[in-house]
Amino acid sequence: MKRRDMLGLAAGTLGLAACGEKAAPAAAAGSAGQPAPAKADKPIQWTMYTTWPRNFPGLGSGAAHLAESIGRLSAGRLTVKLYGAGERVPALEVFDAVARGSAQMGHGAAYYWKGKAPAAPFFTCVPFGFTAAEQNAWLEFGGGNALWRELYAQFNLVPFAAGNTGTQMGGWFRQPIRSLDDLKGLKIRMPGLGGEVLARLGAATVNIPGGEIFTALSTGTIDATEWVGPYNDLAFGLHKAAKHYYYSGWHEPGPTLEAIVNKEAFDALPDDLQAIVEAACAQTNLRMQSEYVARNQQALETLVNEHGVTLHAWPEAVLTALRDTAATVVADFAAADTFAAKVYASYKAFRDQVLPYSRLAEEHFLRTRQPDGGA
Amino acid sequence: MKRRDMLGLAAGTLGLAACGEKAAPAAAAGSAGQPAPAKADKPIQWTMYTTWPRNFPGLGSGAAHLAESIGRLSAGRLTVKLYGAGERVPALEVFDAVARGSAQMGHGAAYYWKGKAPAAPFFTCVPFGFTAAEQNAWLEFGGGNALWRELYAQFNLVPFAAGNTGTQMGGWFRQPIRSLDDLKGLKIRMPGLGGEVLARLGAATVNIPGGEIFTALSTGTIDATEWVGPYNDLAFGLHKAAKHYYYSGWHEPGPTLEAIVNKEAFDALPDDLQAIVEAACAQTNLRMQSEYVARNQQALETLVNEHGVTLHAWPEAVLTALRDTAATVVADFAAADTFAAKVYASYKAFRDQVLPYSRLAEEHFLRTRQPDGGA
Numbered sequence: 001m002k003r004r005d006m007l008g009l010a011a012g013t014l015g016l017a018a019c020g021e022k023a024a025p026a027a028a029a030g031s032a033g034q035p036a037p038a039k040a041d042k043p044i045q046w047t048m049y050t051t052w053p054r055n056f057p058g059l060g061s062g063a064a065h066l067a068e069s070i071g072r073l074s075a076g077r078l079t080v081k082l083y084g085a086g087e088r089v090p091a092l093e094v095f096d097a098v099a100r101g102s103a104q105m106g107h108g109a110a111y112y113w114k115g116k117a118p119a120a121p122f123f124t125c126v127p128f129g130f131t132a133a134e135q136n137a138w139l140e141f142g143g144g145n146a147l148w149r150e151l152y153a154q155f156n157l158v159p160f161a162a163g164n165t166g167t168q169m170g171g172w173f174r175q176p177i178r179s180l181d182d183l184k185g186l187k188i189r190m191p192g193l194g195g196e197v198l199a200r201l202g203a204a205t206v207n208i209p210g211g212e213i214f215t216a217l218s219t220g221t222i223d224a225t226e227w228v229g230p231y232n233d234l235a236f237g238l239h240k241a242a243k244h245y246y247y248s249g250w251h252e253p254g255p256t257l258e259a260i261v262n263k264e265a266f267d268a269l270p271d272d273l274q275a276i277v278e279a280a281c282a283q284t285n286l287r288m289q290s291e292y293v294a295r296n297q298q299a300l301e302t303l304v305n306e307h308g309v310t311l312h313a314w315p316e317a318v319l320t321a322l323r324d325t326a327a328t329v330v331a332d333f334a335a336a337d338t339f340a341a342k343v344y345a346s347y348k349a350f351r352d353q354v355l356p357y358s359r360l361a362e363e364h365f366l367r368t369r370q371p372d373g374g375a
Numbered sequence: 376m377k378r379r380d381m382l383g384l385a386a387g388t389l390g391l392a393a394c395g396e397k398a399a400p401a402a403a404a405g406s407a408g409q410p411a412p413a414k415a416d417k418p419i420q421w422t423m424y425t426t427w428p429r430n431f432p433g434l435g436s437g438a439a440h441l442a443e444s445i446g447r448l449s450a451g452r453l454t455v456k457l458y459g460a461g462e463r464v465p466a467l468e469v470f471d472a473v474a475r476g477s478a479q480m481g482h483g484a485a486y487y488w489k490g491k492a493p494a495a496p497f498f499t500c501v502p503f504g505f506t507a508a509e510q511n512a513w514l515e516f517g518g519g520n521a522l523w524r525e526l527y528a529q530f531n532l533v534p535f536a537a538g539n540t541g542t543q544m545g546g547w548f549r550q551p552i553r554s555l556d557d558l559k560g561l562k563i564r565m566p567g568l569g570g571e572v573l574a575r576l577g578a579a580t581v582n583i584p585g586g587e588i589f590t591a592l593s594t595g596t597i598d599a600t601e602w603v604g605p606y607n608d609l610a611f612g613l614h615k616a617a618k619h620y621y622y623s624g625w626h627e628p629g630p631t632l633e634a635i636v637n638k639e640a641f642d643a644l645p646d647d648l649q650a651i652v653e654a655a656c657a658q659t660n661l662r663m664q665s666e667y668v669a670r671n672q673q674a675l676e677t678l679v680n681e682h683g684v685t686l687h688a689w690p691e692a693v694l695t696a697l698r699d700t701a702a703t704v705v706a707d708f709a710a711a712d713t714f715a716a717k718v719y720a721s722y723k724a725f726r727d728q729v730l731p732y733s734r735l736a737e738e739h740f741l742r743t744r745q746p747d748g749g750a
Binding site for chain 2: 141247276289295311350358365369
């Protein structure tokens with residue numbers, strides 16, 4: 001757990017209180033004949049809880065970027081103080097804490113809350129579902145955001161897409177997966193609908209927060225885990241506890257990370273501060289994916305070249321079974337809850353509306369870009 | 376050109392002056408004990424020129440979203456009035472007009488300015504180069520934005536990524552392209568480095584603004600054209616002048632649209648308004664790609680099913696020649712200009728850093744998502 005401690009310590013030096021300092025030059029600029037930034041009688045101070053270790057690469061640093069951006073965009077009229085997982089509440093209690101107003105804001109992933117709201121995982125990702133670009137499009141132009149807001153309003157929350165990891169890796173296994181039999185009885189950490197798929201195939205799936213995965217894997221509490229991808233998995237040291245690393249992440253092809261805001265706190269903001277929260281989330285959404293795209297390959301090379309990790313593509317028969325099972329499991333899961341059924345219908349309609357072009361365009365292009373890829 | 380006129384007319388009804396109206400409820404909210412939005416003594420009013428017809432789907436509506444977002448985020452302290460191509464200056468004079476301060480802001484594409492700045496096309500796209508996600512990552516985390524700012528500072532401009540179309544289509548041809556011979560002497564509209572590739576293969580390439588393509592194609596001034604993809608190409612009615620539609624858009628796999636700001640106007644803004652311009656551009660960047668993802672397939676179905684358009688994958692031999700030629704042409708093009716060589720070196724370094732993981736992750740996933748795609 002040393003790595004986690006290091007990340008915790010590093011957090012202190014980033015100092016989110018810097019939001020206020022950053023705003024200072026803006027105030028000074030007002031004297032040069034430019035419109036002065038807003039001088040609020042009482043600056044609003046929000047607290048943000050996250051499900052990630054503070055400043056964990058990508059996820060935690062994305063949440064920190066979000067907090068800092070809100071402070072800068074509002075010239076300090078709305079500042080956000082961030083706490084990592086476990087600093088105020090445990091990772092998987094962030095949803096409830098923000099709902100009851102202990103914090104005004106949270107950062108995490110919707111699929112963590114599937115026990116409270118069975119429709120929630122659709123707002124993160126669907127196995128063999130949308131890539132990041134398709135997920136963003138569904139939320140913005142396919143009705144996804146409206147459904148997400150309707151669902152979370154029942155919990156006194158307002159959700160925003162505020163991050164994406166891009167396509168993940170398939171996970172870490174202590175023993176290679178050679179056939180479907182190797183999944184039976186496997187104790188694996190996998191949240192969301194992907195975990196439901198593995199459960200149907202006989203695995204014992206659990207969800208535990210990121211910061212606890214390494215210990216669970218190295219002590220044998222679990223046999224395997226997915227987390228994110230090379231950039232994040234290296235940071236947690238998962239390669240020290242398992243050496244077989246599978247691609248691609250069929251279960252999380254482009255998962256959305258969420259910001260949640262206490263509904264009363266959000267409704268009390270003037271229109272421009274509401275717009276600032278929304279814009280900062282969109283900016284963080286884009287920026288976080290860029291960070292993963294930029295950093296994954298270097299981390300993968302470190303894992304393979306310096307730590308002896310073995311990369312595996314999923315065996316074809318396993319992949320086919322996963323895909324077939326996913327279609328059934330997702331449909332069954334959605335059918336068991338009225339709101340989830342409504343969200344699934346929206347997801348499916350949008351899928352039919354975008355996948356054929358994705359195939360002609362991005363998929364065809366990626367196949368042709370590689371000299372040895374078929375067209 | 377009726378279609379273009381229709382778009383022009385529709386523009387009037389959208390009324391970007393609405394920025395001011397939208398800010399009004401925010402001001403009212405101040406009385407409820409919340410911090411009041413900024414009351415500038417003199418709200419700043421900017422003008423934005425675009426290279427697109429006003430409110431042209433995706434591109435023009437993206438520019439309109441950007442202008443509206445800046446107004447809302449700043450509670451009306453900075454408003455932006457938008458003009459479409461030709462309303463104040465011709466499309467391809469936007470760069471110069473913003474540089475000299477006739478307008479404070481512009482929206483277009485960097486590759487239109489390759490005659491002035493040979494490095495500019497790299498900030499839009501490279502043939503067989505980055506997808507949208509990779510391009511965004513290069514700009515933000517690979518040094519791209521810093522180089523772009525350095526280049527444009529020479530022209531008194533500050534650039535921002537402010538849109539992306541995702542992977543485009545390969546273009547419209549009046550006669551099918553069966554072999555490389557069919558490219559020789561072909562008069563085709565293709566801007567940027569893609570046009571350089573076709574020129575090397577014997578085509579006569581030209582750049583003309585979007586709004587003039589249909590006339591050029593239907594009168595035979597050109598034999599073929601690329602524009603964007605189904606959503607935009609249907610809007611311009613290109614299918615009325617050519618029936619053969621090729622995929623994928625090897626020349627524009629994920630092109631960035633740009634916002635440019637007059638450097639003196641930008642430097643005069645207080646820090647929070649600078650941050651607001653930047654955040655609104657990022658928000659528009661993400662949103663525009665989502666709009667294309669959401670709308671392309673429906674438009675493609677209309678083109679094929681209602682307008683008798685024939686879809687073609689590029690013949691394998693043509694694609695291979697395009698790819699081989701692109702590698703040489705881009706290198707030669709970059710070598711002819713000191714700054715372009717510097718940008719190309721940055722592009723190449725980042726390419727080596729991201730493409731292997733893209734292949735394991737997004738490409739592998741897309742291949743496995745489709746039931747008949749190989750893994």
